[in-house]
Amino acid sequence: MRSYHLDSGAGIDGLTLREHPDPEPGPGQALVAVRAVSLSFRDLMVLRGDYVLPVKPDVVPVADGAGVVAAVGPGVTAVRVGDRVAGNVFPSWRDGPFDLRHLAQLGGSLDGTLTELALLDADSLVPLPAHLSFAEAATLPCAAVTAWNALTGDGVGLRPGQTLLTLGSGGVSLFALQLGRALGARVIATTSGPAKARRLVELGADEVIDYRTVPDWAGRVRELTDGRGADRVVDVAGLLEQSLRAVRVAGHVACVGFVSDTAPPLDPRALFGSGATVRALAVGSRAQFLELNAFLERHRLHPVLDRSFPFDRAADAFRHYASGAAFGKVTIGLPAWSRPHGAL
Structure with missing residues (x-):
């Protein structure tokens, strides 16, 4: 089997592809033949060395992957050989609120999915929606789950008829737009440039604000909501001051990330x-x-894909993603793994 490795901070040129003996699953583990992985902003942070959580040396990067169970270890009943699955980014976080017990994460303190064969905790795996391809399913673990949490994880949730504001056209924001529309919300989106604005409208955005031509996008949100403000904001950029101006009184701002170390203080x-x-x-x-x-199965929703790269060109996938040119998720595809005679 082959796996990519890197040391945090080494950058894209620090990615190395190495061969290893095929691993064998131990008690409670499943061996997953990875068919596709998807890149997220956290993966760029790991490459740059500024990810906020611990990253082990020589880590197999990328948290988001989907594949087929190739073998299971002793005592495993949660999955069977042949199941189509994805792993949860925080494998021990099964339910309830997050705490320090669940800090270990794929592609950081644990080896990730940029590999032909991944050893994962069998109880952390989830079955893939039947209508999604491996490439589509690989986009779910980080960006889609984050968007779902942002819209529903507060115990109240986004309700039909409410107004949702999404910022930009990154992975979390695109999922929030699609999920928000399916939940019955009116969606206002911000973006940069007419081309992205058209794409957002095609995906179902009711209003799009170009923040380059309308720097006071929070004020524009107020205008579009008759002065009331959005009921919920998904802030992926750390622009909390403006998000608070855009949200209604007693509304909800889901802060899911930041893109600058120089954000103004709140x-x-x-x-x-x-x-x-x-x-x-x-x-x-x-x-x-x-x-x-x-929810995805019930509403037959499909993730927005930008471009797929072969496994041997993983570095090119990272460069394309880092360029900011992508609209939708950048994925890396792997061929179906066939077990060598006598393996496992």
């Missing part, structure tokens, strides 16, 4: 003045992943 008066709940979140539990998959 004035406490803006927080108290909005009366809003600001909830920081990172991905979601296995239970939320299962909820998401059932």
